[in-house]
Amino acid sequence: xxxxxxxxxxxxxxxxxxxxxxxxxxxxxxxxxxxxxxxxxxxxxxxxxxxxxxxxxxxxxxxxxxxxxxxxxxxxxxxxxxxxxxxxxxxxxxxxxxxxxxxxxxxxxxxxxxxxxxxxxxxxxxxxxxxxxxxxxxxxxxxxxxxxxxxxxxxxxxxxxxxxxxxxxxxxxxxxxxxxxxxxxxxxxxxxxxxxxxxxxxxxxxxxxxxxxxxxxxxxxxxxxxxxxxxxxxxxxxxxxxxxxxxxxxxxxxxxxxxxxxxxxxxxxxxxxxxxxxxxxxxxxxxxxxxxxxxxxxxxxxxxxxxxxxxxxxxxxxxxxxxxxxxxxxxxxxxxxxxxxxxxxxxxxxxxxxxxxxxxxxxxxxxxxxxxxxxxxxxxxxxxxxxxxxxxxxxxxxxxxxxxxxxxxxxxxxxxxxxxxxxxxxxxxxxxxxxxxxxxxxxxxxxxxxxxxxxxxxxxxxxxxxxxxxxxxxxxxxxxxxxxxxxxxxxxxxxxxxxxxxxxxxxxxxxxxxxxxxxxxxxxxxxxxxxxxxxxxxxxxxxxxxxxxxxxxxxxxxxxxxxxxxxxxxxxxxxxxxxxxxxxxxxxxxxxxxxxxxxxxxxxxxxxxxxxxxxxxxxxxxxxxxxxxxxxxxxxxxxxxxxxxxxxxxxxxxxxxxxxxxxxxxxxxxxxxxxx
Amino acid sequence: xxxxxxxxxxxxxxxxxxxxxxxxxxxxxxxxxxxxxxxxxxxxxxxxxxxxxxxxxxxxxxxxxxxxxxxxxxxxxxxxxxxxxxxxxxxxxxxxxxxxxxxxxxxxxxxxxxxxxxxxxxxxxxxxxxxxxxxxxxxxxxxxxxxxxxxxxxxxxxxxxxxxxxxxxxxxxxxxxxxx
Numbered sequence: 068x069x070x071x072x073x074x075x076x077x078x079x080x081x082x083x084x085x086x087x088x089x090x091x092x093x094x095x096x097x098x099x100x101x102x103x104x105x106x107x108x109x110x111x112x113x114x115x116x117x118x119x120x121x122x123x124x125x126x127x128x129x130x131x132x133x134x135x136x137x138x139x140x141x142x143x144x145x146x147x148x149x150x151x152x153x154x155x156x157x158x159x160x161x162x163x164x165x166x167x168x169x170x171x172x173x174x175x176x177x178x179x180x181x182x183x184x185x186x187x188x189x190x191x192x193x194x195x196x197x198x199x200x201x202x203x204x205x206x207x208x209x210x211x212x213x214x215x216x217x218x219x220x221x222x223x224x225x226x227x228x229x230x231x232x233x234x235x236x237x238x239x240x241x242x243x244x245x246x247x248x249x250x251x252x253x254x255x256x257x258x259x260x261x262x263x264x265x266x267x268x269x270x271x272x273x274x275x276x277x278x279x280x281x282x283x284x285x286x287x288x289x290x291x292x293x294x295x296x297x298x299x300x301x302x303x304x305x306x307x308x309x310x311x312x313x314x315x316x317x318x319x320x321x322x323x324x325x326x327x328x329x330x331x332x333x334x335x336x337x338x339x340x341x342x343x344x345x346x347x348x349x350x351x352x353x354x355x356x357x358x359x360x361x362x363x364x365x366x367x368x369x370x371x372x373x374x375x376x377x378x379x380x381x382x383x384x385x386x387x388x389x390x391x392x393x394x395x396x397x398x399x400x401x402x403x404x405x406x407x408x409x410x411x412x413x414x415x416x417x418x419x420x421x422x423x424x425x426x427x428x429x430x431x432x433x434x435x436x437x438x439x440x441x442x443x444x445x446x447x448x449x450x451x452x453x454x455x456x457x458x459x460x461x462x463x464x465x466x467x468x469x470x471x472x473x474x475x476x477x478x479x480x481x482x483x484x485x486x487x488x489x490x491x492x493x494x495x496x497x498x499x500x501x502x503x504x505x506x507x508x509x510x511x512x513x514x515x516x517x518x519x520x521x522x523x524x525x526x527x528x529x530x531x532x533x534x535x536x537x538x539x540x541x542x543x544x545x546x547x548x549x550x551x552x553x554x555x556x557x558x559x560x561x562x563x564x565x566x567x568x569x570x571x572x573x574x575x576x577x578x579x580x581x582x583x584x585x586x587x588x589x590x591x592x593x594x595x596x597x598x599x600x601x602x603x604x605x606x607x608x609x610x611x612x613x614x615x616x617x618x619x620x621x622x623x624x625x626x627x628x629x630x631x632x633x634x635x636x637x638x639x640x641x642x643x644x645x646x647x648x649x650x651x652x653x654x655x656x657x658x659x660x661x662x663x664x665x666x667x668x669x670x671x672x673x674x675x676x677x678x679x680x681x682x683x684x685x686x687x688x689x690x691x692x693x694x695x696x697x698x699x700x701x702x703x704x705x706x707x708x709x710x711x712x713x714x715x716x717x718x719x720x721x722x723x724x725x726x727x728x729x730x731x732x733x734x735x736x737x738x739x740x741x742x743x
Numbered sequence: 744x745x746x747x748x749x750x751x752x753x754x755x756x757x758x759x760x761x762x763x764x765x766x767x768x769x770x771x772x773x774x775x776x777x778x779x780x781x782x783x784x785x786x787x788x789x790x791x792x793x794x795x796x797x798x799x800x801x802x803x804x805x806x807x808x809x810x811x812x813x814x815x816x817x818x819x820x821x822x823x824x825x826x827x828x829x830x831x832x833x834x835x836x837x838x839x840x841x842x843x844x845x846x847x848x849x850x851x852x853x854x855x856x857x858x859x860x861x862x863x864x865x866x867x868x869x870x871x872x873x874x875x876x877x878x879x880x881x882x883x884x885x886x887x888x889x890x891x892x893x894x895x896x897x898x899x900x901x902x903x904x905x906x907x908x909x910x911x912x913x914x915x916x917x918x919x920x921x922x923x
Contacts, residue, residue, distance in 0.1 A: 559763050
């Protein structure tokens with residue numbers, strides 16, 4: 068039966084929400100008061116509209132009363148709007164025929180102390196929602212194909228885990244890594260807390276698995292330079308920097324490195340010691356071949372070709388250019404990790420000035436059997452003598468409003484790890500002190516590890532150091548007030564290790580911008596919801612994992628990697644993305660092509676395109692549009708409309724609200740009494 | 744070890760800092776090797792012991808500070824402190840320690856060490872002397888106490904001679920005779 072155009076049959080459902088709403092206002096009376104409201108066919112109240120009973124009632128009434136719109140007076144639409152929309156859809160009513168009045172957050176939680184006012188506000192809000200429901204239109208969906216492939220940016224443990232999980236599901240993965248080898252920070256570690264198992268022993272099987280997996284393509288020494296949305300997919304440009312050593316031909320003999328006459332700063336060892344211009348950062352590197360660093364090599368200045376001459380396989384060529392490749396993927400996972408804050412920022416701790424003040428990352432490299440000292444603790448710069456006394460200073464730059472206000476999350480634990488490893492190697496030959504303020508050992512079996520380190524004889528002083536100076540013999544002295552003993556101490560150490568504050572990797576800001584991902588305090592990438600959507604972002608099809616979101620240890624990064632893989636898989640495995648069309652639409656008969664909307668759009672969703680009749684008009688990409696409505700506000704002639712929140716619909720709601728208010732005031736005047 | 748004692752360049756402070764060279768690194772091990780010291784290092788400075796102590800409010804050095812001092816090696820300061828002798832030995836602290844540190848027992852160990860090194864407060868020495876000379880600390884002097892109860896004036900069977908003789912051969916005897 069065709070419905071008459073102006074005939075409205077609105078159902079009104081008022082929720083008590085336990086006592087949240089019902090404890091303040093009389094929901095039954097409110098439902099009754101709308102019985103004769105124009106356009107309303109049915110009204111009721113429930114204890115919990117979101118419960119099965121409540122859902123069934125809505126479904127039943129849509130059918131029985133042939134409703135044209137549903138008004139629900141309950142909590143914020145953020146919680147149950149999706150559920151209610153699905154109920155409408157299941158009962159053949161367009162899901163966008165729902166108008167929700169937020170009686171809880173906007174009324175009873177605010178006016179809980181004044182039920183009379185709360186009732187009036189509730190009445191007005193519901194009246195507004197009814198007027199809005201009368202203007203709502205059917206809105207459909209559009210679907211776009213999505214490629215069954217994922218780009219993972221950053222091959223640390225989080226990215227590696229994502230890549231492996233995705234590849235095992237049969238999804239093609241392109242793993243892009245900025246450095247010459249995959250592995251990330253975990254590959255730098257000798258042991259991992261709290262179990263002290265060898266880091267490489269547990270990581271290298273994963274490196275090999277990534278290298279051998281037929282669904283994973285590794286692009287090492289490469290960077291993402293451009294990301295473009297192509298409806299459901301992404302077109303990504305990747306810059307492959309030349310490593311000058313052919314991955315196919317190199318046989319790892321090391322002749323090039325042995326004969327190379329020049330050295331550079333060993334980045335892999337975080338600046339401790341030197342490396343040759345042609346080198347392999349660590350034995351288990353993947354790709355497991357050598358790499359020529361153009362910046363330290365002298366071929367381009369003095370024409371040195373020693374390595375190429377010594378190479379038995381002709382694997383080295385100096386004539387390789389930067390290559391740019393384009394790939395198309397259905398989803399992107401960013402797992403770009405972290406770096407230690409620059410030590411030179413901490414001048415109060417002699418950062419960058421005192422030779423024997425190291426970052427914890429550097430100290431970790433000293434402990435590495437394949438590091439600059441082959442696992443021995445030796446004093447820089449000569450690396451000949453072991454220190455007798457070491458102080459670890461926790462929260463160096465962290466939890467400090469002058470530097471990095473956030474907690475680095477894993478600093479306490481790796482400092483304990485360093486102390487325990489040093490104790491096992493040197494026993495009482497090195498006197499170890501940990502200067503800390505609060506010790507955060509919140510993971511599984513972390514507290515037990517902390518106790519073990521205390522029992523190893525490491526001395527803990529609660530306080531922060533001050534007056535740090537370098538003595539003539541290179542040792543470091545500082546004062547610290549120990550809260551434990553209540554005494555001021557003046558201490559002297561041969562070596563001081565700073566548990567550095569943690570920053571996101573350099574380039575995170577640029578990448579986040581390209582991906583359309585927000586950033587949070589400190590520049591870390593921002594999740595969609597801090598608790599419930601930790602790996603999703605506001606950018607559809609873009610996920611984040613690991614320490615690029617906030618500083619995370621290995622277990623948390625692996626969990627993140629797995630979560631992001633799962634989220635990305637559900638995105639691409641559907642093969643298509645369904646987009647609700649409650650977006651901006653352009654009325655081409657009205658658009659004058661002024662371009663104002665294009666300018667204000669924060670999501671680059673609007674572009675000016677030339678039509679068949681050669682007019683240049685605005686065009687909205689519905690996949691990029693988030694429905695923020697800015698364009699609707701600036702359009703000088705109302706040619707662009709944000710569907711589901713058109714100016715008419717907003718006006719209808721506001722007018723409904725005002726007229727309900729006025730009507731009540733008038734009736735109060737005429738009757739002279741208090742009205743509802 | 745570099746002496747950091749020179750005041751030059753350091754700010755004026757109200758408290759003299761304790762120099763690292765004054766710390767006895769072996770003190771922690773010394774206490775830890777005694778019968779009650781095994782859990783000493785587990786202390787994480789929560790100060791529960793001090794909260795539990797019924798008398799520490801008037802102490803200059805609180806129970807948790809004594810434990811932390813032992814761990815950092817402030818041997819002299821701990822052994823010469825009056826607080827280890829002021830301990831009531833009620834075991835409230837030890838009972839509550841979340842890390843199982845035997846606080847009260849460790850103070851006993853400290854007292855024994857201090858005694859060995861002749862660092863006993865005079866009042867304690869006087870008690871020892873009393874015990875050694877009279878064989879008991881509390882002597883029933885007012886006869887009426889017993890008379891009121893219809894008891895004979897002397898405690899029947901009380902013999903302090905054996906106590907005096909035994910104590911004379913112990914450390915208490917040695918300390919009282921040879922001590923100050």
